[in-house]
Amino acid sequence: MPRFRATAVVAAAALLMAGCATGPGLAKTNSPRRTVQAGADANTTDPSTKPSAQAGKPVDPAFAAERLRLINPCALIDKDVLQTVGTPSKYTSSSYTRCSNYMKDKGGKTLNFTLDIGYSLTSTEVKNATKQIASLKSGEQKLSGTSCFIWVLTQENPAQAVRIQVGTSSDGSEACEPGRKVLEGVVRKLKGNPQKYSPPKGSPVEVDPCTIVDKATLSPVLGASPRALPFGLHQCSWTGQSAQMQIEFKTARIPKDGKFDTRSVETDLGGGLKGYQAFKDGPFPTCELVVVRTKDQSDAGEIVEFIVAASKEKEMDRCQAAQAFAKAVLPALPQA
Numbered sequence: 001m002p003r004f005r006a007t008a009v010v011a012a013a014a015l016l017m018a019g020c021a022t023g024p025g026l027a028k029t030n031s032p033r034r035t036v037q038a039g040a041d042a043n044t045t046d047p048s049t050k051p052s053a054q055a056g057k058p059v060d061p062a063f064a065a066e067r068l069r070l071i072n073p074c075a076l077i078d079k080d081v082l083q084t085v086g087t088p089s090k091y092t093s094s095s096y097t098r099c100s101n102y103m104k105d106k107g108g109k110t111l112n113f114t115l116d117i118g119y120s121l122t123s124t125e126v127k128n129a130t131k132q133i134a135s136l137k138s139g140e141q142k143l144s145g146t147s148c149f150i151w152v153l154t155q156e157n158p159a160q161a162v163r164i165q166v167g168t169s170s171d172g173s174e175a176c177e178p179g180r181k182v183l184e185g186v187v188r189k190l191k192g193n194p195q196k197y198s199p200p201k202g203s204p205v206e207v208d209p210c211t212i213v214d215k216a217t218l219s220p221v222l223g224a225s226p227r228a229l230p231f232g233l234h235q236c237s238w239t240g241q242s243a244q245m246q247i248e249f250k251t252a253r254i255p256k257d258g259k260f261d262t263r264s265v266e267t268d269l270g271g272g273l274k275g276y277q278a279f280k281d282g283p284f285p286t287c288e289l290v291v292v293r294t295k296d297q298s299d300a301g302e303i304v305e306f307i308v309a310a311s312k313e314k315e316m317d318r319c320q321a322a323q324a325f326a327k328a329v330l331p332a333l334p335q336a
Helices: 013-017 123-127 176-190 215-222 318-332
Strands: 091-095 098-105 110-120 131-133 136-143 147-156 159-168 227-231 235-240 243-253 265-270 273-280 286-295 300-310
Touching: 091 243, 110 176, 123 136, 123 147, 123 159, 131 176, 136 176, 147 176, 159 176, 215 235, 215 243, 215 318, 243 318, 265 318, 273 318, 286 318, 300 318
Parallel strands: none
Antiparallel strands: 091 098, 098 110, 110 159, 131 136, 136 147, 147 159, 227 235, 235 243, 243 300, 265 273, 273 286, 286 300
16 A cells, blocks of 8 residues: 655744734644654554444534635634643744644643644553543543643544644643633633634635545546545545555645745646645655645635655556546636
């Protein structure tokens, strides 16, 4: 099975806040971002599914994917939530669904939070959700004495969560306790009326990536019965016949020359649309094709990334397949 990692793109989601007069904005952060490892062991990386849970149905309507896609995560950890555990600082973000605040606790020591909404859980994380926060199943993973991950299950099939990462100074202070308190405040805000993005025309932020692609687009590369794997709220991949296809919507800083990779080559997608593709050789040669959807005067924007990968033995033009992928999907996306 193919293995590839989606290209990391520097975030610049501030343009989505156009028209929002209050609340924290979005900017760059260096927080690590988990991505799908295609073809890996399903028991360790695939979102868990439970036969008793209806597919796509959240545990509460407040956590519905179509609602979460528009919610600004920075507004969920606003000052009234963070001030319960310390002194907030600036907000930074690396994606539609992530926000961080690197602050101080009430004693002036380091206390950092990174919040993810629509976070795809592994089967192990679901199994470890044996506690409760705000009447939701909750799990924790403590790393040494200075870092803690806490999540609450918001959907069972596929398994998704609201997750917070807490980092403290290296004095052995308890990292999980303030995280539980903040996460409880996050859930309370999610069930209320949190601040939402005001996306510009052409923004793909509200689109479900798994439903925008039809089987006719996938079958030439993957065969008749590809397996879909949603990841988060803005990424979906499909596997079959020693190949994989993936689509993801991202916030990005748009390069002046349009090249998101040193290997990028401009390609004409028709109708005045341009894409930038990069071929990457390896055990599963991959073509990544990026198309810009929105951009503001500061070059902050949004992109859609199409990826086609296949085993070395599979004879096919991966970049040609990525172009066909893009040409089939782009007309169905919101137009500027």
